[in-house]
Amino acid sequence: MVDLSTNLSGLILTNPIIAASGTFGFGKEFASFYDVNILGSFCTKGMTYLPRLGNPQPRIAECKAGMLNSIGLTNNGAEHIARHEFLEIKNYFKKPVIANVCGFTKEEYITNAKLADESPTVGLIELNVSCPNVKQGGIGFGTQTNILFDLVKAVKNAVKKPVYVKLTPNVTDIKPLALSCEDAGADGLCLINTLLGARIDIKTRKFILANKYGGYSGQGIFPVAVRMVNEAFNCVKIPIIGLGGISSAADTLEMMMAGARAVQIGTANIIDPFACKKIVEELPILCQKLGINKISEIIGIAK
Amino acid sequence: MVDLSTNLSGLILTNPIIAASGTFGFGKEFASFYDVNILGSFCTKGMTYLPRLGNPQPRIAECKAGMLNSIGLTNNGAEHIARHEFLEIKNYFKKPVIANVCGFTKEEYITNAKLADESPTVGLIELNVSCPNVKQGGIGFGTQTNILFDLVKAVKNAVKKPVYVKLTPNVTDIKPLALSCEDAGADGLCLINTLLGARIDIKTRKFILANKYGGYSGQGIFPVAVRMVNEAFNCVKIPIIGLGGISSAADTLEMMMAGARAVQIGTANIIDPFACKKIVEELPILCQKLGINKISEIIGIAK
Amino acid sequence: MKQALLKIKSTVPLTNDVFKTVLEGDVGTLKAGQFIDIKLKGFTLRRPISVCDFDDNSITIVYKTVGEGTLALSSLPKGKILDVLTELGNGYVITKIPKNAQVVLVGGGLGVPPLYGLAKNLKKQNINFDMVLGFNSDKEIILYNEFLNLGVNTVVTTADGSCGVKGFVTQADLKNKYVFACGPVPMLKAVYEVCADGQFSFETRMACGFGVCQGCTIQTTQGFLRVCADGPVFTKEQIVW
C-alpha cells in the first residue's frame, strides 16, 4: 500500500489531488459524475464581496494545448457563498475544502477571508492575487513585493486557518514574490495561475475573447509551472501546491518532484469530468511501479 | 495574385515567412531539403564573439506541445561566422539574411553587430537580449529598461543596417521594455523568445536538462506570443516580427493580425524540415480564401 | 448529465456544409432542447451540438462544418466511438405553455434542428402548433421534408427569396403567439420583440458544458445564469439583451 497522504500546514489530505479553483464550481456537478470524497480536497470558485457577472461574452477560447478564459471572477458574492454554497457542500463532500478568496482592496480580501475562516466547510484559505481577468485589484496585488507583503500580513492577522497565496506566473522573477509571502507569514504558496494569452479569429479578424486577453491554462503551460514551482521550492521553506497543466498521475509526480507538496487539477476537469478520479486511481499504481512507497518523500527530490 | 510582400525597415521581403534563429542553422541543411529562396528570409544561429560549446548534455527535452532547449548559444564565434558561414550562405540563398547577434557585454554586442553589419549577406541585425540559457549577459540585458536602452542605443550608433531587438516573454510587463527599445532607436522588435520551463524524468528523478531549466518553444507558447505581440503593437510604432509556436499559415495570419509585420518559424522546422515550405505554399491560398489581397493590410487589424 | 461512449451509426450531408450524424449507445434520458458535448481527438475542448432527434438508444445531430472541429466530426467513419457528455442543459418545457396559447416554433438556419425533437413531442402530446423556418437561401434549407412528414404546417422564409416567403422569420405573424425560438441572436431578438411569450434557445462559447467553469454565464432577470446548465433554453421573462 502506497502512502499518498500529504500535510498542508496541519490539514492532512489522504492524497495530493486537489481540484483547482474555477474549474470545479462548488463540486456539486462533479458529485453527480462520481463520489468526490476520493479527492484530497477541492478549491471553490474565487469569491469577491459583491456578486459579479464577470466579463462580457465570449469569454472562452480554445488553444492547441489548452484554453483561454476571461471569466472575470463570476460569483454570487462572498456572503451568499458562505451562507449557501459552503453549507451545501457538506451534503456531498465530507472533507475540508480550500476557499479561493479574491478582492479589490485589502479590506475586501480581509472580509472575504474572514467569511471563509468562519465556515466549518473550509480547511484552508487560498488567497488569489493572480486573476489576470480583473483590471484593478487581483493581479495588481500579485506582482509587487511590498503590496503583496502587506496584504498577506493583514489577512494572516485576521484569520485562524492556514493561508496559501496563489501567485501569477506573469512575472519576471517569482522568487522575491514567494519570499515576500513567506516573510509576511503565509503558510504556503500555490503556483501557478494562468499565463496571459490571446487568440484571434482570422475569419472575423476579432479577438475571440470579448476582453481580448485571457488566462491560458492546460497542458501547454505545464513546463512553465514545473519550473516556477521548483524556483519557489528552492527559495522558501513553506509548502507549495503545484498546478498548471497537470492531466495525469505522471504529471502529478513530476510536479511533486519539482517541489509541490500537493497538486491541483484545473483545465483537465473541464475537458474530462472524470480527470481527477482517473488520476486518483492511477496514482498508487504508478507510485508502486516507480518504487515510491510514501509520496511525501518525493517532494522536491529532483536533482 | 495575393501580394505577400512586407517591408522591414526598408528590407522588402517577398513574403513574411522567416525561419527563426537556432532552428535553421545557417540554412545549408534545409537547402538540401528544398530551395530556401522561397523564404522571405531566415535568421542565423545566435553568435557570440568567442566560440561556445554551450551547456552540458542533455540539452533537449520534449513537452506535450513543444520542447525545451538549453543549448546555450553553441556557435563558432562571430569572426568565424562572418568569414565562413555568412559567405557560404551566398551559395544557396540569394536574399539578405537576418543575423542573430548575442553578447555578454555591451562592447561584445557592438563588436558582433559590426561584423554582421559589414557582411554583405546580412540585411538586418536581430539583437538577441533574451537567451534564457546563458547566465550573465543575454537575458540580463532584456529585462531592465535602462540597461536595454543603453545597449540598443550603443549598437544603433555602431551599425548602419536596421536593428531589431528580440525580447524575452519572461517579464511582468513587455510594454516598458518595448518602449525603451523604440526610444533608443531600435528599428523594430522581435517577439517572443522562449518561455523558461523545466521537465523532470520521474523514473530517474532528475531534471531532463543537465541545466535544469531551458527555453520552452513550439505550439504551446503561441497564445502567449499572440498576446505579447499585440501588447507591443499597441505601444510602439516600429515594426514587430512575431514568433512563438507558429506552425501553419493560419497561425501566421493570426500573428500578423495581432500586429506582426512578418513572422518567424522556429520549432516547426525542427519537427518537420518542410514546415516553412508548406507555410509559404499555403499562405496565398489561405489569403485568397479569406479575401486578403495584400497581406500587409492585415497587420494589427484585430479588434 | 452523464458521460457515454457512442458509436457513429451514419453521417450524411444535408447541404454543402451541413451534416446529419446518428450516434448509437447509452444516450441517457433526453429532452428536446438539450445538447450533447463531443470530445474529438486533437481538440482541447468538446464541441456542443443540440439534439435534433433521439430515442432510447440513439441521438441524431445536425451541424454545420464551420471550423476544424465540426469538419473533423463530419469526416469520421461509421463505427467510430466518441466520448460524449449527454443529457446537458434544461431543454424546452412544454408544460409552461399557457392554456389556449397559439404555439409557433421559429427556427433560423442551424437553429432549426433542435426544434425537430420538440415538434415530434408536441405532436405526440396533441398540442397544435405552426412552424416557421428561416434560411438565407434555398440551398441552405434543411429538414423541411421531415417537418412536413410530421404533418406540421410549415412556412419557409428565405432572405434572398429563392424559396418560400422572401425575408426573415418575422414575416410570419408572431404577435400574441407563444414561441419556441432557436437561431442566431438577431433572429431571437426580433422574435422576442413581437411575440407574446415563449422559450428561446441560446448559444455561447463553452468550456465545460456541464456547469462548472462559468464560461457561458450571462445576465438574466434572475441573476447570472449558465447557458450550459441553467439554459440553453430561457423563457422570455428571463432574458436580458
Add this chain to the structure above:
Amino acid sequence: MKQALLKIKSTVPLTNDVFKTVLEGDVGTLKAGQFIDIKLKGFTLRRPISVCDFDDNSITIVYKTVGEGTLALSSLPKGKILDVLTELGNGYVITKIPKNAQVVLVGGGLGVPPLYGLAKNLKKQNINFDMVLGFNSDKEIILYNEFLNLGVNTVVTTADGSCGVKGFVTQADLKNKYVFACGPVPMLKAVYEVCADGQFSFETRMACGFGVCQGCTIQTTQGFLRVCADGPVFTKEQIVW
C-alpha cells in the same frame, strides 16, 4: 538526408521489451551506423533509431520500448505509413580500417543492432573480424543467431553470467584491436581505454536529428561536433570524455 513515407511491413518482439520493425519504401542510400528519425502521432519530437539492416527498399530497426514513443511505435499496425527522415548521420567508414588491423565489433545491449549492417558489409568485403556482444542477462540477448548465420565468430558476455562469458564486453581481448563499438557510455569508455583504435557510436537527446539545432553538439578534439550530423560515429582520436 531525405524525408520518406515508409510503410510498416512487420513488427515482431525479440524479447520482452525489444522489437524488430521492418519499414518499406524509398529508404534512400544507407550506410551501416546511420540512423532514421521517426515522427509518431501525438509526440512533438521525432524518435531517432539506428539502422540495423537495410536494402534498396527496406529498413530494419530494433528498439527497446523505454518510453511512450517507442511503446507507441511497437504497437502500430502493419501497413501504417510513417513520416521518416532517413540517411541521417555519417555511419561507419570501413576504409578507415588500417591495413592488417585485427577488427572487433563490440556491441552492448541496444548497441548491438547497428553492428549487424556493418557486419554484413564487412563480410561482403571479405574483411575478417570478431564480434563481442554484451548483455545484462540471457533474457536480453538479441540477434545472436543472426550473427552466427553470417558466419561470424561471436562471443557473448552477460553481466550476471546467465549465458556466455560472465562480465562485460571488456572480458574479451581488445588490446591492439581496431574496434567498432556501440552501446552505453560506460561500455564505450571501457572499450576506448583498452583498444588500439576504432570507431564509436554515440547517442544524445536530439531535437532535429539533421544538424540544425545544436541540441546534440559535443566537445571533440576537432571542435564542437553534432552527434546527429557529424556523428553519431566518431573515431577514437575525435573523442573527448
